[in-house]
Amino acid sequence: MKSLKLISSAIAMLICFVTLAQERTITGIVSDKYQQPLPGVSIYIQNTKISATTDFDGKYSIQAKTGDMLVFSFIGYETQKQKVQNSNTINIRLNEYSQTLNEVVVVGYGTSESTSDYSARSYERAERRREKKEAKQASQAVALQGKIAGLQVQSNMNYSVAPSQSIAIRGNASISPKNEPLYIIDGVPAKANQMAKINPNDIQDLKVLKDDAATSVYGSKASNGVVVISTKNEIYKNLSEKELDKKLNIIPIPTQPTQEDYDAFVENAFESPKTAPLSTFSIDVDNASYTNIRRFLNNGQQVLKDAVRVEEMVNFFKYTYPQPKNEHPFSINTEVSDSPWNSNTKILKIGLQGKNIPTEDLPASNLVFLIDVSGSMGDMNKLPLLKQSMKILVNELRSKDKVAIVVYAGAAGMVLPPTSGDEKKTIIDALDKLQSGGSTAGGAGIELAYKTATENFIKGGNNRVILATDGDFNVGSTSNSDMEKLIEEKRKTGVFLTCLGYGMGNYKDSKMEILADKGNGNYAYIDNIQEANRFLGKEFKGSMFAIAKDVKIQIEFNPKQVQAYRLIGYENRKLRPEDFKNDAIDAGELGSNHTVTALYEIIPAGVKSDYLTEQPDALKYTKTENNSNVYSNELATIKFRYKKPDGEKSIEMAQIIENKSVALEKASDDMKFSSAVAWFGLKLRDSKLIANKSPEEIVKLAKQGNSNDGEGYKAEFIRLVEGAKQYN
Known part of the structure; x- marks a missing residue:
């Protein structure tokens, strides 16, 4: 006891x-x-x-x-x-400091003595002053030009929540995207770690600006307050960010995106066809994960494990699958070869090639640009990049297409009613006038965008909302479950959804992926103007025009040939076997001339493997007679179901995969390159199911499969792997 x-x-x-x-x-x-x-x-x-x-x-x-x-x-x-x-x-x-700090605050309507008493009275006074100053704001703000080093005053008659005077700070690209005060040292925007390194004996004057006093001078970038430091003899004046770091003896360390949000998931394990005879999943044409990973690596940052979705990495690249030759909108292509990372397993590649529809034969488009103009979008790689991206898309529009623009910040509003695609100047002018500021009422914006799209619905046309944001919703419907329910409801309208992600630091990948997944849509992360040109320009047809929706794949492996299998990636796209024939279950969309690739790793029958758990005893009631001649040449049977873009009933296709494997060195270039990309993704996720994690071997295989690379994306991938050898 x-x-x-x-x-x-x-x-x-x-x-x-x-x-x-x-x-x-x-x-x-x-x-x-x-x-x-x-x-x-x-x-x-x-x-x-x-x-x-x-x-x-x-x-x-x-x-x-x-x-x-x-x-x-x-x-x-x-x-x-x-x-x-x-x-x-x-x-x-928090309690304010008991002592009073006298300071001079420069504001858009004059100069006044102030203290650190930022109480509720300050808010009331600011509200009363705001109404009086709006009419005079332009002329008074311009009067500040030259009074403080680094200020650049600009008239902003924009279409955001309210017109305002924008006072930008030169060099604002170096400002941290996090929600913290804006720091100004000798007229130069700085970071918190730079301010902390300044010798107090060098400081001549320090000013703290908050609320209206800050935003009327520095604009929306100062919504969290401003700390203005002037040093003796202005020793840091006109220095660049790198020069300031060097002057302050700061060794730059790549910042980690601690406020970014990614859904966690568990890597697919090996399954036995005897206990799990069917593998069912939705196709995924998204490639946001790859461009986001590219951003991490190009910035010298450690790649977050949950940011890696292997299937999106593989599907970023185009492969040479043949065009469909029958009535179906895509061709089916399979290949089996040796695994490059495990010596005793095989790789099954399944490739779909969407039908290439000539641009002139594409249906008319009814597009609604839903643009986030909140305060979090003020950085150079957000709203400014977004506007340039949208201009690329506008240049692809035809006269029979139409586009409307809806924006949201503290509230949502329409800034451009449906406008013909040949009125490009009108559309671009509306984009140019957008400015950032305020909170993010994402739910209200989605409601208005879908309302606009349905009111202008083109039967048989391409009806689509294009949401461009960093995904940081913080007003209205904010939780992932709330947004999921909202988008699932809007999906019933027949309007498709494209999500474009921008920015870093506070990027909400999880929300963007859910929106695209649940909204009959696709999702891309735009890390630079080249990616915008690829996705919205060169691949405009595949990105914006669906030729098949709710595309599902179900594969049945032959237990006589396959001891175990696992789907590589697609963890958040897996479906239950019974979902395959259920037309109420949503799945992925395939665009014009798009390719989709899926990889399975297979442990052949009779092969010993460290990745297999003990198999259960033979079942009494499911035991079948041994007939070695039945299906002996079949590795698997693969089935597809899809709907036409405006259809509600699915169409089924089926194909036999023969038990025929080739050595990796004799495999197609597509097999080699797609396997190399998946291999690198598994390495970044620190997969426990790959024995070989050598970056040199990944590069070698990718180079062997590098063909048909006119745009240079495959060569870029090879450079990324070579530059990421420090990640084990």
Whole structure:
């Protein structure tokens, strides 16, 4: 009995220890004594490098363990500490410093004496002043030109939530995209770590601007406040970001996108055809994961494991599959070869080639651009890149096409009614006038965009909403489940959806993927203007015109030939076997001339493998007579179901895959290159199911399969792998 009690106590202590050590998400709101949310508050775990900042609404999210000490710090307020205990929600109210800091605040309507008393009275006074100043804002703001180094005043008669005067800061591309105060050192935008390294003895003057005093001078970039530092003799004036780092002896370290959001998933395991005879999944034409990974690698950042979706990496590239020769909208192509990463397994490649429809034969388009113009879109790789991207798409439009533009920030509104595609100047002018500012009412924007698309619906045409955003919705329907329900409802209208992702730092990949997946749509991440030109220009037909929807694949492996199989990638596209014939279940869309590739890894019958778990005993009631001649030459049977773009009943296709394998060196270039891309993706995910992780071998195989690369994308992939050898 005594030993039993000791064991129980030990188990209880172990459970307690595991619970204490388990990391979890802590969320909350930071506000001041008047219960006003504080944006830009720094939160970090004491004695670690883990940190976060509050957003526009004072909200934050950070990964922490029980016992961790959270430190809340904000300029003008007393630092506060809070230990993480049982609750996952920690709300903090910060107190202002008791001493008064006199300062001179330069605002868009003059110069005045101010203090650090940013109370509710400040908000009230700002509201009263705002109405009076709007009429005079242009002339008064221009008067600031030259008063403060680095200011550039520009008239903005835009179509965002409200017209405003934009006062931009030269060199704003270097400003951190996180929700933190804007730092200005000798007229030059700087980062927090640069400000922290300045010698206090070199500082001649320090000013803290907040609320209306900040935004009226620095625009939406100053929504979280501004810290303005002037040094003696302006020793940092006109320095670039790199020069400032060098002057302050800062060694640049690639920042990690701690506020980016990706859905976690578990890699597909090997399955036995005896216990899981059917493998069913939806096709995936998206390639956002590859361009996002390319952004990580080009920025010298560690690739986040959950940002890697292997199927999207493989499907970024085009392969030389033949055009369909029958009434179906795509051809089916299969190939079996040796696995490059495991010596005793095989790779089955399944390739679909969509029918290439001439541009003049494509149906008329009814497009609605749904553009995020919120404050988080102000960075150079967001709204400015977005506008240039959309211009590429506009240049592809024909006279029979029409486009409307809906924007959203604190609210949603239409800035361009449906306009003919041949009125390109009108459309481009509307794009040029867009400016960022405010919060992100994503749900309201989606509602208005779909309402516009359905009111102008073209029967038999290409009806599509094109959502362009960083995915950071924080007003209205915000949770992934809310957005999923909203988009599933809108899908019933017959309007397709294309999602274009932009930016970094606060990028919400999980929301973008859900929207595209549930909304009869596709999803691309635009990391530069070259990618915009590829997706929206050169591949316009495949990106914007669906030739088949709800495309599903179901494969039945022959247990006489296959001991085990696993689908590589497509983890969040897997379906239940019964979903294959259920026309109510949504699946992926295939565009004109698009290709889709899927890879299976196969352990042949009779081969020993470390990746196999023990097989169950033979089942009494499912045992069949042994007939070695039945289906002996068949590896698998593959079936497809799809609907026409405006259809509701699916059409089925079937094909036998012969048990015929070739050595990898004799395989097609498409097999070699697609296997190399999948191999690199599995390596980035640190897959436990690949024995060989040599980057040199990946590069070697990719080079062997590098053909038909007129655009240079395959060569670029090889360079990325060569430059990422440090990632094990």
